[in-house]
Amino acid sequence: MAGQELEVQKKKELASQQEKTIPARFYMPSTDIFETGDALKVVMEVPGVPKDALDVKIENDVLSVEARIETANYNGLEPVYTEYSVGHFARSFTLPEQVDQHNITAQLEDGVLTLTLNKRPETKPRRIAIQ
Amino acid sequence: MLYSDPFETLMQLQEALDSFRSSAWLSTSTSGGGAFPPLNVFRKKDDIVIVAEAPGLKKDELEIQVKGRTIQIAGVKTVNYGDRVSLHRRERTSGRFSRSLDLPVEIDADKVKAEYRDGMLAIFLQRAEHDKPRSIKIA
Numbered sequence: 072m073a074g075q076e077l078e079v080q081k082k083k084e085l086a087s088q089q090e091k092t093i094p095a096r097f098y099m100p101s102t103d104i105f106e107t108g109d110a111l112k113v114v115m116e117v118p119g120v121p122k123d124a125l126d127v128k129i130e131n132d133v134l135s136v137e138a139r140i141e142t143a144n145y146n147g148l149e150p151v152y153t154e155y156s157v158g159h160f161a162r163s164f165t166l167p168e169q170v171d172q173h174n175i176t177a178q179l180e181d182g183v184l185t186l187t188l189n190k191r192p193e194t195k196p197r198r199i200a201i202q
Numbered sequence: 203m204l205y206s207d208p209f210e211t212l213m214q215l216q217e218a219l220d221s222f223r224s225s226a227w228l229s230t231s232t233s234g235g236g237a238f239p240p241l242n243v244f245r246k247k248d249d250i251v252i253v254a255e256a257p258g259l260k261k262d263e264l265e266i267q268v269k270g271r272t273i274q275i276a277g278v279k280t281v282n283y284g285d286r287v288s289l290h291r292r293e294r295t296s297g298r299f300s301r302s303l304d305l306p307v308e309i310d311a312d313k314v315k316a317e318y319r320d321g322m323l324a325i326f327l328q329r330a331e332h333d334k335p336r337s338i339k340i341a
Binding site: 081082095096101102103104105106107108111112114116117118119120121142145147148149150151152153154155156157158159180181182183 | 213219242251255257284288289291294322
């Protein structure tokens with residue numbers, strides 16, 4: 072089956088504005104951001120991260136996510152062929168003004184983290200009735 | 203060791219993984235199509251463990267087939283935005299993928315186990331009994 076194109080996804084290493092104090096490398100989770108009428112949704116891929124190793128916080132209008140993988144799973148395994156490296160994930164976004172910072176929900180399923188950032192009611196689109 | 207520093211462990215793991223990046227172990231024998239999630243292959247004594255980062259897959263859409271030395275992994279990854287949304291950033295990939303690997307050892311097809319947890323796919327392969335190395339006693 073030679074000649075067939077195989078495209079293996081590349082992982083992006085985190086080039087952070089804030090440096091980490093630990094020596095290991097962090098990775099940037101692939102993220103989709105989209106907007107619905109009521110909310111801004113941030114969907115991040117954090118494979119290998121259990122629920123209790125997830126840290127989502129807001130400080131000074133910056134939403135930051137840190138997700139830690141479990142290295143214990145690799146005990147006793149000896150690599151023979153590798154295409155990616157493992158590491159914790161981290162990424163942060165500056166929140167736009169219309170987001171209600173007290174009304175944010177997070178959900179983790181199969182390594183996909185979905186953050187729903189609800190908009191402040193006064194910024195939601197309104198339909199204007201024509202008289 | 204009196205204590206083990208988990209960050210030190212991670213760094214050692216990262217270094218170990220880096221040094222086997224696209225090693226010759228599978229040589230020219232991986233082929234497939236689509237945006238395949240990256241995979242790592244490990245050895246655990248006689249057995250082989252294949253690990254892939256595959257967030258957001260549906261378990262029942264994953265297909266794993268083993269025959270002799272060849273293992274085929276296929277699946278589909280869907281990304282759903284819903285109706286009437288405006289996209290601001292799009293980095294996640296989606297679509298159908300399949301890949302086959304020719305391993306340098308023979309696999310016992312009846313003893314293959316696969317696990318999918320937290321977006322990680324792990325396939326545990328046992329080396330076929332007749333393929334295992336035997337130590338020869340010198341009389």
